[in-house]
Structures are given as structure tokens and as C-alpha cells.
Amino acid sequence: MTGAAVTTSGLTKKFGHQVAVDGVDLEVPLGSVYGFLGPNGSGKTTTIRMVLGLIVPTAGEVQLLGNPLGRIGESLPRVGALVEGPAFHLYLSGRDNLRRLDAADLRADPATSATRIDSALDRVGLLAAATKRYRAYSLGMRQRLAIAASLLTPKELLVLDEPTNGLDPQGTREVRHLVASLADEGSTVLVSSHLLSEIEQVCTHVGVMHVGRLVAQGPVSEIGGDARPRARVETDQPQVAARIMTELGVRDVRVDHGSAVGELDGTAPEKIVAGCVQQGLAVTGFRVETPSLEDTFVALTGEGFDVSG
Amino acid sequence: MSAVEAGVRDVTSRPRRLSTRFLRSELGLVFGRRRNQVGLVVLIGPPVLISIAVKSSASRPGRGAPDFFSSITENGLFVALAALTIEMALFLPLAVAAVSGDSVAGEASTGTLRYLLTVPVDRLRLLAVKYAGIVAFAFAATLVVTAAGVLMGVVLFGGGNLTLLSGSQIGFGAGLLRVLAAALYLGCGFAALGAVGLFVSTLTEQPIGATLATVIFSAASLIADSIPQVSWVHPYLITHNWTAFGDLFRSPIAWTGIEHGLYSAAGYIVVFFLAAWARFSTKDVTS
Structure with missing residues (x-):
């Protein structure tokens, strides 16, 4: 067999x-x-x-x-x-x-x-x-x-x-x-x-x-496995956080509801936090997100579990 | 539980060629089903009604009454024959149609068909077992009517020698044997109708639809049989030879009609079972 x-x-x-x-x-x-x-x-x-x-x-x-x-x-x-x-x-x-x-x-x-x-x-x-x-x-x-x-x-x-x-x-x-x-x-x-x-x-x-x-x-x-982990910084000045993240080499940085999100491309997460704090930003939250299979699934089949024609 | 599992580890290794388990399960399903049990009880109604009605009417039935009716008061065995004659047109075909129409379509509509097929049960074997259940029910239904008729008749009118349609007499035992033969002969006819029902049942997932179609097939056959202008088709009608069971009560027995009826039934069984097989063997089971 x-x-x-x-x-x-x-x-x-x-x-x-x-x-x-x-x-x-x-x-x-x-x-x-x-x-x-x-x-x-x-x-x-x-x-x-x-x-x-x-x-x-x-x-x-x-x-x-x-x-x-x-x-x-x-x-x-x-x-x-x-x-x-x-x-x-x-x-x-x-x-x-x-x-x-x-x-x-x-x-x-x-x-x-x-x-x-x-x-x-x-x-x-x-x-x-x-x-x-x-x-x-x-x-x-x-x-x-x-x-x-x-x-x-x-x-x-x-x-x-x-x-x-x-x-x-x-x-x-x-x-x-x-x-x-x-x-x-x-x-x-x-x-x-x-x-x-x-x-x-x-x-x-x-x-x-x-x-x-x-x-x-x-x-x-x-x-x-295709998707890289993403870092999310929550702060009252997300635009500033986004600029700092970009400078540190984080890719595809977006501002999103009072937080800045970007793909970690080899950048150590702790450096982002340190960088933000040094610039005087009030960091209220920090998270590293690994995209779940669900995200891949949704990317492949579209949003929502609608009946496919 | 692990002990149980260890004990059955090699359970799938030896397939048996023959087993009656599935057939017995099918018979249990057919005869254990409340609907079918009620059906059999309903079939007892006519012989009971006939015997009580004839007994309670003071005068003997008039000249215009059917053959068997006029003879009932002479010998109780005729109750069975009168009941078979009455139920032959609708009640018995309806009972057989209900079970045969349900055979495959019923399993399809509940979805159990897909689970039987993935056990796996070979499709030909499934049809054969389903048909065996139908045949068993057809004979059971006919024998129930006959037994109820004989019992009521003998109790209310007594047994004794049987006067045949041609006038001569035979003993009670021989008479009983001929009544049994008549029931078995009719059972063959209903088994043929069951093959039609089995075929229709493979065409649909609606058991009621298959049952109705089978009843209509039998009724249409009766109607066509009564139209003289299409007499050329009469010998091929499924119901045409059913009444030939009366020939068993002549002396000597007129075998021609009976023989014809048995050949006709065998023909219907072969043709419609093969048609069912042709349909079912490649059918997409999407229910």
C-alpha cells in the first residue's frame, strides 16, 4: 500500500x-x-x-x-x-x-x-x-x-x-x-x-x-506557516508608534483603532516596546499575534461562512 | 473496555460468504414495525365481518351473490375464499404496496441507506434481502386473511365435507389443503406485485409515492382487465390470473389458469427485480 x-x-x-x-x-x-x-x-x-x-x-x-x-x-x-x-x-x-x-x-x-x-x-x-x-x-x-x-x-x-x-x-x-x-x-x-x-x-x-x-x-x-507573527502596540498616539515600528524594521505597519500593527520581520518584539517608551509614548498594551489557521482559512475562502453558490 | 477491544481485534479478517443475520434483521424490521402489524390486523377485518354478517342474516344469501358467498353457510372454509376474493382487489395489494414501496425509498428517506451501503452491504445483496422481506410479508398477509377466514368460518358455520364448484365433494382435510394452496398461489401473485413495488422504490426517495404508484399499477391492471376491447393485453396483466385460484375448487382441478398465473408471476418477478437492480446498482445515493 x-x-x-x-x-x-x-x-x-x-x-x-x-x-x-x-x-x-x-x-x-x-x-x-x-x-x-x-x-x-x-x-x-x-x-x-x-x-x-x-x-x-x-x-x-x-x-x-x-x-x-x-x-x-x-x-x-x-x-x-x-x-x-x-x-x-x-x-x-x-x-x-x-x-x-x-x-x-x-x-x-x-x-x-x-x-x-x-x-x-x-x-x-x-x-x-x-x-x-x-x-x-x-x-x-x-x-x-x-x-x-x-x-x-x-x-x-x-x-x-x-x-x-x-x-x-x-x-x-x-x-x-x-x-x-x-x-x-x-x-x-x-x-x-x-x-x-x-x-x-x-x-x-x-x-x-x-x-x-x-x-x-x-x-x-x-x-x-506562510504568515509571519505580527506585533500590536496599543497607545494614544498610534501614528507615532507606527513611525517608530517602521524605523525598527517592522513591515506593513498599519494604524488600527488606537493601535499600530505590523509584521515582525526578524525584529525582536522587546525592542519595539523599549523604542516606544524611550520616545515617551504611553504604551497601554503590547501583543505579538501569530496568525491562526482561521486567518488562512478566511483568506482562502473569503469572509464569513456563507453558502457557496 | 480494552479487554473487549483486544478480543475483537481480528474481527474484520474473515468475511463469511453467507449469513442470515441481515435477512433476520430485515424480517424483524418489517414485522416489528407497528404500521405493518396494524396492517395485518386490518386484513383480518373482512373475514370476520363476512362471517358475522352472513351468520346474523336470517335468510341464506340470494342467487346473485358471488359463488363463495352462497356456499359459506354450507362450509366455513368458504369464508376464507370469500375474504381472499374481496381483499384481492384492494386490501392485499395495498398492504404489499406499502411494504414494497417503503423497502428502498424508506431507507433512502431516513438516510439509513447510506449507512447500510458503507457498512458495506453489497447493493445486490441489499436488494435481495429487501425483496425477501417483501415476499415474506406478501405470504404472511395472504395467510393471515386465510387463517382468520378458516377460523371464523369453522367456528360459526362448521367444517365437514367441502362441496366443490363443480358439484362433487371432498373431505374437510383435503378441502383445507386446497384453501392453503389457494392462499399460497395468491401469495405468489402478490410477491410479483412486490417486485414491481421494489423497482418503483429504487426510483424515488418518497416511500409514499412508491406505494401509491404500486397501488395504481395494480388498480390500472384490474381496470384494463375489465375492458374487453383490449383483451389482447389481458394475459400480460399482473392481476389477470389472480382469480384463477378458484380453479383449485373444481374437480378435476383446472391447472391451466394456475400454471399461467405462476409463469406470469415469475416473469414479473424476474423482469422487475432486474429492473430494480439495473437502476439501483449505479444509483447516486445523495440522501
């Missing part, structure tokens, strides 16, 4: 005239936690559906755990998937819903079915609600059940599409821990989200989708 859990090349899907996914070359390295980002409607879910064999691509190739498009089914037993939210039978209990999925799996051992189901429920904290009807589950519980369903058998790859959708902050953090622990156990995780901050901390790699195209992809350090 190559070093990639998922690769696609030129992956394209058209629905009528609408191009939902346009020439996407995805590469999810084995063992990585790959954050698949993009605004709602940018083509993440359609890409994931093609990778899982639910949708036939209009053009392009897919490799899933070493198997090409026509043989994706051979890889699927090693893949756990949560696609576009949870979906279960309303009138069955959580446990019965998992029983049905396990029964459908030709490779799952019926002898260990009960213990595997309960340990999956336990892992997402649903064991106490196992006999409750799915109808009575809250959105957060439904989401957890869907994650439990993907954990019924050990998986090499987990594809989690918007796993934190509908979860409260507490639940979101638990999902993050779960993703981290799955990765620690050696699984590759492909996790999509339109809310970057929710998964940023656990990702080793990211890919950013925008209007059907993959606009950036790579290790987190490289994607966020």
Missing part, C-alpha cells in the same frame, strides 16, 4: 449543469488527522460520498485504502463513516439500530456482536440510553450514536463528516478527544467541518475546499 489512505485525482461531479466538485486532488496520508474544511456547500460532502462509493464521479479517480473506484467495497470494511449527519430508524432503540448495522456486516462476528455494540455505545457515552428509542434522542445523542456505529469494528480509516454538528461545546470537546484517541490508536481520520476552530487543534493536515475546488492542502504547519 502507498502512504496514503485516500487519494483522488481530478475528482469531478456534476449534477446537471451544477459542478459540485471540480477536479479535486485529495491526499490523506496514512496515520494523519486530516481536517477537510470549507464553507457549507463547498463540495466536501459530495467528495466524501464519492470516496465512499455512494456517488459515482463524473470524472476522476479515487483510491481508498489501496483499492480503486470499482473495488471501493473491498476497502469499506476497514472504513468507519459518518456521512452528513446521523440517520437511524426512529422507532428502534439506539442499541437495536446498531444491531441492525452489525447484522448487515458480513465480516462482523455475531458471537461478539453484543459486547462490541455495548463497548461502542460506552465509548460515546450512550450506554445509559441504549434502550431508549432513537426518536427520543437529542441531536447530540444522535450524533454520538452515528459515531458509535462507525466504531463497531476496528477501523483503519474513519471518515467523519461534520461530526460536531448539533453538539454543545461539551460534546464538541468530547468528539475532539475521541478523534485524538482514535488517531493515537493508529487510525487515519478524515474529519470535515465548516467550523475550523472545532477541529484545528487535533489536525495534522488540512485541505480547504471552496466552490467545489480544493484551494489548499498540506500539513498544518505548512498551510498556516
Whole structure:
């Protein structure tokens, strides 16, 4: 097997005239936690559906755990998937819903079915609600059940599409821990989200989708690495501070709401503070800001998480 | 929990060729569903009503009554046949259409289809299991009507020898056997309708729409069958041979209609199952 859990090349899907996914070359390295980002409607879910064999691509190739498009089914037993939210039978209990999925799996051992189901429920904290009807589950519980369903058998790859959708902050953090622990156990995780901050901390790699195209992809350090840290001086005379910063070699200095901001280009931050104070400036605050992945993300996909046409 | 995990580490390593687990799960889903259970109870209504109505009316049914009705007071087994005749037009096709229309479209509309397919369940296997569930329900529905009819009839009118349509008599046991054969024959017809429902169900994500389309298909077939001007099409209609179950109550049994009906049902099953497969095998699952 190559070093990639998922690769696609030129992956394209058209629905009528609408191009939902346009020439996407995805590469999810084995063992990585790959954050698949993009605004709602940018083509993440359609890409994931093609990778899982639910949708036939209009053009392009897919490799899933070493198997090409026509043989994706051979890889699927090693893949756990949560696609576009949870979906279960309303009138069955959580446990019965998992029983049905396990029964459908030709490779799952019926002898260990009960213990595997309960340990999956336990892992997402649903064991106490196992006999409750799915109808009575809250959105957060439904989401957890869907994650439990993907954990019924050990998986090499987990594809989690918007796993934190509908979860409260507490639940979101638990999902993050779960993703981290799955990765620690050696699984590759492909996790999509339109809310970057929710998964940023656990990702080793990211890919950013925008209007059907993959606009950036790579290790987190490289994607966020282009931007240099910036210094911000808060003072009542920002114009003066800006002049001092420029003299000290800070680049792109701007005045912004009672403060001066510029890119540190090798200039030591402490020199800026010292310089300002020597000139008699009243410095009320000083900060060095490292641009977050979020800033990169916004730069790539535009402001706001609007639905892309 | 780690002990549990260690125990199942190699669980994915040996795929089994055959397992009845999914089929049993499907049967549990079909027969465990409240809606379907209520449907089966409703199907018991006509045989109960018929038997009570005939019993409570002082005079024997008049000459104009259908064949089986006039014979009810002579032998309770005819309650089952009268009930099957009545329910054949709408109730039984409706029950089969409800389950078959729901089969794939229902899973698609709740979204469970995508999770079954990523387990993974092979699409052909999914269709086969879905169809097996439909067939099981079709026979169950027919047998429920028959059993209720036999029970009510024998209790209210007694059993005894059965006078056939051609006048001769057979014993109660042989009569019961022929009633059972009639029910199984009709079950085959409804299984064929179920194949149509399965196909329609792969076309849509709206289970109600698939069910309606299947009922309309069956009703349109009945209507076309009653229009003499299009008699050339009659032999090909799905409902055309259903009434042939009455031929089992002649002496000797007239097999031609029955044979025709079984061939017709087999033809419908093969054609519509293949059509469902052709549609479903490459279908984009976007729900």
C-alpha cells in the first residue's frame, strides 16, 4: 500500500449543469488527522460520498485504502463513516439500530456482536440510553450514536463528516478527544467541518475546499506557516508608534483603532516596546499575534461562512 | 473496555460468504414495525365481518351473490375464499404496496441507506434481502386473511365435507389443503406485485409515492382487465390470473389458469427485480 489512505485525482461531479466538485486532488496520508474544511456547500460532502462509493464521479479517480473506484467495497470494511449527519430508524432503540448495522456486516462476528455494540455505545457515552428509542434522542445523542456505529469494528480509516454538528461545546470537546484517541490508536481520520476552530487543534493536515475546488492542502504547519507573527502596540498616539515600528524594521505597519500593527520581520518584539517608551509614548498594551489557521482559512475562502453558490 | 477491544481485534479478517443475520434483521424490521402489524390486523377485518354478517342474516344469501358467498353457510372454509376474493382487489395489494414501496425509498428517506451501503452491504445483496422481506410479508398477509377466514368460518358455520364448484365433494382435510394452496398461489401473485413495488422504490426517495404508484399499477391492471376491447393485453396483466385460484375448487382441478398465473408471476418477478437492480446498482445515493 502507498502512504496514503485516500487519494483522488481530478475528482469531478456534476449534477446537471451544477459542478459540485471540480477536479479535486485529495491526499490523506496514512496515520494523519486530516481536517477537510470549507464553507457549507463547498463540495466536501459530495467528495466524501464519492470516496465512499455512494456517488459515482463524473470524472476522476479515487483510491481508498489501496483499492480503486470499482473495488471501493473491498476497502469499506476497514472504513468507519459518518456521512452528513446521523440517520437511524426512529422507532428502534439506539442499541437495536446498531444491531441492525452489525447484522448487515458480513465480516462482523455475531458471537461478539453484543459486547462490541455495548463497548461502542460506552465509548460515546450512550450506554445509559441504549434502550431508549432513537426518536427520543437529542441531536447530540444522535450524533454520538452515528459515531458509535462507525466504531463497531476496528477501523483503519474513519471518515467523519461534520461530526460536531448539533453538539454543545461539551460534546464538541468530547468528539475532539475521541478523534485524538482514535488517531493515537493508529487510525487515519478524515474529519470535515465548516467550523475550523472545532477541529484545528487535533489536525495534522488540512485541505480547504471552496466552490467545489480544493484551494489548499498540506500539513498544518505548512498551510498556516506562510504568515509571519505580527506585533500590536496599543497607545494614544498610534501614528507615532507606527513611525517608530517602521524605523525598527517592522513591515506593513498599519494604524488600527488606537493601535499600530505590523509584521515582525526578524525584529525582536522587546525592542519595539523599549523604542516606544524611550520616545515617551504611553504604551497601554503590547501583543505579538501569530496568525491562526482561521486567518488562512478566511483568506482562502473569503469572509464569513456563507453558502457557496 | 480494552479487554473487549483486544478480543475483537481480528474481527474484520474473515468475511463469511453467507449469513442470515441481515435477512433476520430485515424480517424483524418489517414485522416489528407497528404500521405493518396494524396492517395485518386490518386484513383480518373482512373475514370476520363476512362471517358475522352472513351468520346474523336470517335468510341464506340470494342467487346473485358471488359463488363463495352462497356456499359459506354450507362450509366455513368458504369464508376464507370469500375474504381472499374481496381483499384481492384492494386490501392485499395495498398492504404489499406499502411494504414494497417503503423497502428502498424508506431507507433512502431516513438516510439509513447510506449507512447500510458503507457498512458495506453489497447493493445486490441489499436488494435481495429487501425483496425477501417483501415476499415474506406478501405470504404472511395472504395467510393471515386465510387463517382468520378458516377460523371464523369453522367456528360459526362448521367444517365437514367441502362441496366443490363443480358439484362433487371432498373431505374437510383435503378441502383445507386446497384453501392453503389457494392462499399460497395468491401469495405468489402478490410477491410479483412486490417486485414491481421494489423497482418503483429504487426510483424515488418518497416511500409514499412508491406505494401509491404500486397501488395504481395494480388498480390500472384490474381496470384494463375489465375492458374487453383490449383483451389482447389481458394475459400480460399482473392481476389477470389472480382469480384463477378458484380453479383449485373444481374437480378435476383446472391447472391451466394456475400454471399461467405462476409463469406470469415469475416473469414479473424476474423482469422487475432486474429492473430494480439495473437502476439501483449505479444509483447516486445523495440522501
